[in-house]
Amino acid sequence: MSRKEKVVVGMSGGVDSAVAAWLLKEQGYEVIGVTMQIWQDEEEEVLEENGGCCGLSAVEDARRTAQILEIPHYVMNFKADFKRAVMDYFVAEYLAGRTPNPCIACNRYVKWEALLKRSLEIGADYIATGHYARIKQLENGRFCLSRSVTAKKDQTYALYNLTQEQLSHTLMPVGDYSKEEIRSMAEKIGLSVADKPDSQEICFVPDQDYAGFIEGVTGKPSQEGSFVKADGTVLGRHKGIIHYTIGQRRGLGLPMGRRVAVTEIRPETNEVVIGEQEDVWTDMLLADRLNWMSVPDLTEDRKAAAKIRYNHAGTPCTIWKTGPDQIKVQFHEPVRAVTPGQAVVFYDGEDVLGGGTIL
Known part of the structure; x- marks a missing residue:
């Protein structure tokens, strides 16, 4: 390259982003490291307690x-x-009876939208992260994500919402390696984070008490309501809808004598619907807030593989467009616990076709 292209690497303090920075420097880029402060309190005890990606x-x-x-x-x-x-x-999503995916929102609107804007303003050509995914430009000219070389670490699901502009200014060097290779590289170049554990769960709720966090933010305790059958028959009392998600089986406190599960959350009546295990399986879903990646839009029915949660292996399906920003997905075999608020992400082989938010 005639001049060194400049890349801002989002350095989370973990091994993946550290090695991403090293790889890009080795490739000849001018590398600038940036750590994003996004939720932390400036307190020593928080520093000690939270060693994850955002502590x-x-x-x-x-x-x-x-x-x-x-x-x-x-x-x-x-x-x-x-x-x-x-x-x-x-x-807002939990109060509305849905189960949000904050990592997807953070990736799209903070780690990319906000960081990319600031990076371009200071003269950078690209931003880069330590995500396990690959970016490529297709024959149709569009940029898309492709699965990383290691399936167990692949993070494309949480990145499906990135725009073409964002992808065109992004580098993801870690996607070409396994986690073991990344740790080995870190150890070889003497990085102290070589053995640092991966961050888990949601960074801004360190104790994973989502309901307690929501009560603290809103200043309001959870409103108790009724556990009901689908027909409205009352089965007992629940602690508040923010304590539950679709498919949940544990922590219900219902003396049913058999394993049951949450099948629906009704925020308008403050009811949590309880059903049998088979009731949480379905072969259909609707989604909106769509983002197409490898194609500009869905112009005809399309077969793909769909993931309905991060650790879902993916299930073959057919996608129909039912409105300007809505699709229907017909799975070729039933899937468990389709959860409103979560993402459904479609794959064409190794490439991300697009995705949306489950209704």
Whole structure:
């Protein structure tokens, strides 16, 4: 390259983004490390307690990595963007009886939209992350995500909502390697994060008490209501709809004498519907808030493989467009616990066709 292209690497403090920065430097890019402060309180105890991708310890780990790699490192404050696009959305979805996916919202609106805008403003050509996914440009000119080389770490599901503009300015060097190879590289170049555990669950709810977090944000306790059958027959009392999600079997506290599951949440009547195990299986769903990736739009019925949650292997399906921003998905075999608010992501072989939000 005649001039060094500049790339801003989102350094989370973990091993993946650290090695991503090293790989890009080795490839000849001018690399700048940036750690995003998005929700953290400036308190020492939070620093000690949260070692995940977004905890305050991430800043120190990323800074040490940048020193070893001899690249500049900056901390950028995106707390307002994160609160609006992720935390407020998270609370609103649970109160509406849906199950949100905050990582997808964070990827689209904070890690990409906000970071990319700021990076382009300072003269960068690209941003990069340590996600396990690959980006390629298809013959039709569109950019799309392709699965990483290691299926068990593939993160394309959580990235399906990225736009063409965002993809065209993004590099994902880690997607060509396995986790074991990434850790081996980190160890070889002397990075202290080589053995750092992967972050888990939702970063801004460290104790994973989602209901407690929502009560704290809203200042209102959960409103108790009725467990009911589909026909409205009352079975007992629940702790509040924010404590439940579709398919949930544990923690219901119902003396039914058999295993039952949540099949529907009715926020308008504050009811949680309980059914049999077979009731949480279906072969159809509707989705909206669509983002097409490898194609500009769906112009005809299309066969694909669909994932309805991050750890879902994927199920063959047929997709019909039923409106300007709505589709119907017919699975070729039943799937368990289709959950409103979660994403459905479609694959054409290894490539992401697109996706949407389950209704």
